[in-house]
Amino acid sequence: MKISSLLLSTLTLALGLTVAPADSAAFAKADAEDKRAEIREMRTTVLEELYKLHPDAKAKIKHAAGYAVFSNVGVNLVLASFAGGKGIVVTTGTLKDRETFMKMGSAGIGLGLGVKDFRAVFIFYDKDKLEDFLDKGWDFGGQADAAAKSDKKGAALGAAETAIPGVDIFQITKNGLALQATLQGTKYWKDKDLN
16 A cells, blocks of 8 residues: 555656646746737837827838837936847738847946836838848947937928938837937847747
């Protein structure tokens, strides 16, 4: 009786150990799908906001090689600033748009306190620039800023001018479309857990 009880306990433990990894893999897969869904929802919200602020952006995206949407939260702590975010790059022009999930991060030194929440939209007109962004991730150092110019016809903003030919960059803050999208010190890379 004791041997069968010991055998049953051993079999139960062995079965539990073989099933547990499968369960944790299923949980990880479900968690990754939840994160992808959250990023897609963020993309939809940000694009809707951009289209309200800059209606021409919708046509630009429709005719572009692709676009990227990122959400970023930054924290400034006295002498240092840190930011982290997530996003999605959509390659268009194929039967089905291709999605690539990415991360972003930045760090800098500067005096200040506070939290900065912003969203960035990149519109790639040049397929090579898009592929370069996906493959190398870009590391914005030095002067890689985009400036939106004010249109003479009221408060509407014109297209973003950018230091990167073939790419428009828009930065949306709580106050609307920023006049300057600061990308200095920001690194973008593929999210290996979501792709």
